[in-house]
Amino acid sequence: MKSLEKFNVIFLGAGLGLLGVAFIALGLIPSLMAKKVKPIDVFPQQVPEDFQAYYKSADEYRQALFQGRDLYAKEACWHCHSQYVRPVGNESLRYGPVSTVDEYQNRLQLPQMFGTRRVGPDLIREADKKANDWHFVHLYNPRDVVPLSVMPSYPWYFNADKTPKPDAVALVAYLQWLGSWLDTDNANPTVYDTRQ
Amino acid sequence: MNKNESSETLVSYPLVKLHLAIAVFYLLVVVLAGMSFALQFLNMYPFPGVELLSPGRVRMAHTQGVAYGWLANAFFGLIHYVIPKLTGYRVYSEKFGYVLFGVYNALVLATEALILAGHAQAIEWAETPQILDPFIALGVIGLVFNFLYPVWKARGQSYYVTVWYVTAALVWTPLVYVMGNFLPQYWLPGAGGAAITSMYIHDLVGLFVTPVGVGLSYYLLPILLRKPIYSHALSLTGFWGLAFFYPMNSVHHYLFSPIPMWAQYASIVASVGIHVVVYTVIFNFFATVQGDWRCLVNSIPVRWIAAGALCYLLTCIQCAIQVTMTAQEIIHFTDWVPGHAHLVLYGTFSFWVFAWVYYLWPRLWKTKLYSESLAEWHFWLAFVGVFVMWLDLLGAGVMQGYMWKQLVPFVDVLQATKPFWWVRMLSGIPILVSTFLFAINVYMTWKHRHEAVADESFLTAPLAGGPEQKPA
Numbered sequence: 001m002k003s004l005e006k007f008n009v010i011f012l013g014a015g016l017g018l019l020g021v022a023f024i025a026l027g028l029i030p031s032l033m034a035k036k037v038k039p040i041d042v043f044p045q046q047v048p049e050d051f052q053a054y055y056k057s058a059d060e061y062r063q064a065l066f067q068g069r070d071l072y073a074k075e076a077c078w079h080c081h082s083q084y085v086r087p088v089g090n091e092s093l094r095y096g097p098v099s100t101v102d103e104y105q106n107r108l109q110l111p112q113m114f115g116t117r118r119v120g121p122d123l124i125r126e127a128d129k130k131a132n133d134w135h136f137v138h139l140y141n142p143r144d145v146v147p148l149s150v151m152p153s154y155p156w157y158f159n160a161d162k163t164p165k166p167d168a169v170a171l172v173a174y175l176q177w178l179g180s181w182l183d184t185d186n187a188n189p190t191v192y193d194t195r196q
Numbered sequence: 197m198n199k200n201e202s203s204e205t206l207v208s209y210p211l212v213k214l215h216l217a218i219a220v221f222y223l224l225v226v227v228l229a230g231m232s233f234a235l236q237f238l239n240m241y242p243f244p245g246v247e248l249l250s251p252g253r254v255r256m257a258h259t260q261g262v263a264y265g266w267l268a269n270a271f272f273g274l275i276h277y278v279i280p281k282l283t284g285y286r287v288y289s290e291k292f293g294y295v296l297f298g299v300y301n302a303l304v305l306a307t308e309a310l311i312l313a314g315h316a317q318a319i320e321w322a323e324t325p326q327i328l329d330p331f332i333a334l335g336v337i338g339l340v341f342n343f344l345y346p347v348w349k350a351r352g353q354s355y356y357v358t359v360w361y362v363t364a365a366l367v368w369t370p371l372v373y374v375m376g377n378f379l380p381q382y383w384l385p386g387a388g389g390a391a392i393t394s395m396y397i398h399d400l401v402g403l404f405v406t407p408v409g410v411g412l413s414y415y416l417l418p419i420l421l422r423k424p425i426y427s428h429a430l431s432l433t434g435f436w437g438l439a440f441f442y443p444m445n446s447v448h449h450y451l452f453s454p455i456p457m458w459a460q461y462a463s464i465v466a467s468v469g470i471h472v473v474v475y476t477v478i479f480n481f482f483a484t485v486q487g488d489w490r491c492l493v494n495s496i497p498v499r500w501i502a503a504g505a506l507c508y509l510l511t512c513i514q515c516a517i518q519v520t521m522t523a524q525e526i527i528h529f530t531d532w533v534p535g536h537a538h539l540v541l542y543g544t545f546s547f548w549v550f551a552w553v554y555y556l557w558p559r560l561w562k563t564k565l566y567s568e569s570l571a572e573w574h575f576w577l578a579f580v581g582v583f584v585m586w587l588d589l590l591g592a593g594v595m596q597g598y599m600w601k602q603l604v605p606f607v608d609v610l611q612a613t614k615p616f617w618w619v620r621m622l623s624g625i626p627i628l629v630s631t632f633l634f635a636i637n638v639y640m641t642w643k644h645r646h647e648a649v650a651d652e653s654f655l656t657a658p659l660a661g662g663p664e665q666k667p668a
Contacts, residue, residue: 002354004432004436005354005355005360005432006351007347007348007351007355007363008351010360010363010364010367011363011364011367013439014360014364014367014435014436014439015363015364015366015367015368016367016371018439018440018443019367019368019371019372019399019403019443021443022395022443022444022446023375023395023443025444025459025462026391026395026444026446026447026459026462026463027375027379027391027392027395027446029459030387030388030391030447030455030456030459031379031384031387031388031389031391031392032388033388033456034384034386034387034388034454035388072318073316073317073318074253074314074315074316074318075250075252075253075314076252076253076255076256076316076318076323077252078318079252079255079256079320080252082529084450084453084454086452086453086525086528087452088452088521088524088525089525089526089597089600089601090600090601090602090603091600093603094600094603099453099454100454101386101387101454103386103454104385104386104387104454105385105386105387106385106386107385108385109385109386109389110380110381110382110383110384110385110389111317111318111319111380111381111385111389111393112380112385112386112387112389112390112393113318114390114393114450114453115529116320116397116449116450116528116529116533117529117530117533117534118529118530118600119237120606121606143239146607148607148610148611149607149610150236150237150238150239150610152236152241152244152250152251152252153244153245154250155245156245156247
């Protein structure tokens with residue numbers, strides 16, 4: 001048993017070896033499996049109707065999605081809103097279809113924002129559940145539309161006359177994109193939308 | 197042991213002092229940030245509408261400050277102390293140590309500032325802005341080199357258990373850091389990235405904070421009690437158990453997610469396996485205290501270690517329950533999880549660092565602790581605070597989980613959680629107050645360092661008011 005206390009055994013065995021095994025088994029292999037899955041095409045070919053006033057081309061819209069994603073990251077939206085629906089806890093009734101691997105194999109998921117906490121509701125099925133204007137008001141001051149909300153307000157994304165700055169539009173474009181690749185009709189949900 | 201070195205020149209004492217002082221400063225920052233964020237849940241946030249102090253950003257500054265400003269700084273300082281003492285060799289270079297101290301803390305400060313300025317990276321526990329990641333990785337590699345050098349030089353000796361833990365942690369930390377900060381950011385999207393991220397989330401706590409914290413306590417406890425640790429075999433089992441099980445716990449942070457199910461099952465089995473690790477460590481600690489229970493009353497450092505060990509036991513029992521799929525269905529995404537996190541990083545590892553500071557800080561300045569009664573207040577306020585917070589958040593989590601499953605409207609669940617959030621905020625007050633008492637004690641001890649101490653015997657006696665001397 002003395003050998004288990006030697007520098008080389010600790011350095012190579014415990015340090016590199018066991019971490020390496022775990023990394024390959026539970027990090028690398030699942031990643032390679034995910035890469036083999038045929039990804040869903042999540043980027044629309046044209047600008048969605050509600051955003052045609054803001055974006056002229058599909059390219060511009062696509063850039064806005066990345067811009068919105070970056071804002072979502074830096075404001076830590078992902079700390080309080082998860083982005084995956086689990087197959088348990090009646091979540092598919094509350095939010096929509098259960099998440100699958102192929103939805104997440106795209107560049108907007110670098111890094112992924114599955115999240116680990118739901119202070120607010122999950123957002124991966126957010127597309128079309130609310131109007132753009134609802135989102136703008138909600139970002140400006142959540143309590144104007146959801147009186148009991150505990151979400152922080154984000155007034156710095158709005159001009160003095162309360163019209164949205166380009167950042168706010170990009171953020172809402174991103175939120176309205178989440179789940180838009182599915183065929184479900186979120187505007188007329190067949191599920192119980194019991195979020196409010 | 198290298199006989200040519202006296203213990204006075206072996207340790208770079210100024211570096212130990214600097215790291216510990218900065219750590220205490222960051223602890224003040226993070227408790228203030230935590231308290232502010234807790235007020236947001238009651239719509240009483242002190243700085244509403246201020247972009248640079250937006251609650252989401254402050255929350256990231258809180259967690260990053262805990263991990264890198266407070267715990268890592270304290271750990272680096274204490275490794276500067278224990279590794280030369282245990283190996284008989286100095287770190288590679290004291291000058292390099294100063295450079296690393298400066299670079300590391302500049303990076304921590306930059307991390308906090310850039311997060312508040314809106315440059316955070318969207319990876320949990322790795323919110324350090326992408327632009328800083330390569331520099332931090334280099335800094336950590338430098339630290340590892342500086343610390344592993346004496347361990348490597350002493351490779352002919354038999355190491356004490358602390359050295360195993362610290363050595364392994366030093367090998368793991370840079371690898372884990374590079375893995376978690378770069379792979380999900382640039383190469384692996386979606387489920388694969390999540391598998392790596394979960395490994396980073398877990399390994400930062402499991403392969404850096406845990407081994408260093410446990411290793412440091414293995415050093416301090418026998419010194420405080422003036423007797424050897426209870427069992428060498430248990431130490432060895434605990435260490436190798438940690439090395440085997442902890443790295444594979446990862447995926448349990450994303451159960452029921454699109455990560456392959458077999459990986460989720462494997463991580464659950466490994467998570468239950470950590471019972472082996474924890475029970476050996478806890479048993480070893482308490483079996484060492486056995487026979488000297490009065491130390492829990494007499495000695496503040498022993499009491500902090502014991503309280504930390506109690507929290508460690510509770511978190512790990514909790515862990516093995518909460519990773520089961522039955523429990524995950526309910527408690528995942530709820531307040532249960534932050535409850536668990538506070539008992540781990542505050543209740544366990546911060547408590548163990550407190551034990552060290554109360555033991556070492558007066559000795560570093562060759563003086564007495566400024567106030568025993570402030571230290572008592574610190575202990576009881578922190579202990580009560582963290583337990584109230586823990587129980588409160590567990591209760592909130594279970595309630596939220598069942599209400600969500602019953603499809604109660606989301607805002608009604610928020611409304612039902614409000615009383616729990618009040619208790620959570622109020623439980624933060626004793627923690628906040630106790631942290632300031634702690635900082636005052638540390639500062640005043642330093643300030644009175646030049647005052648002559650009438651009786652210097654306590655400097656050599658390992659424990660002021662410690663175990664009663666048994667007649668020879």
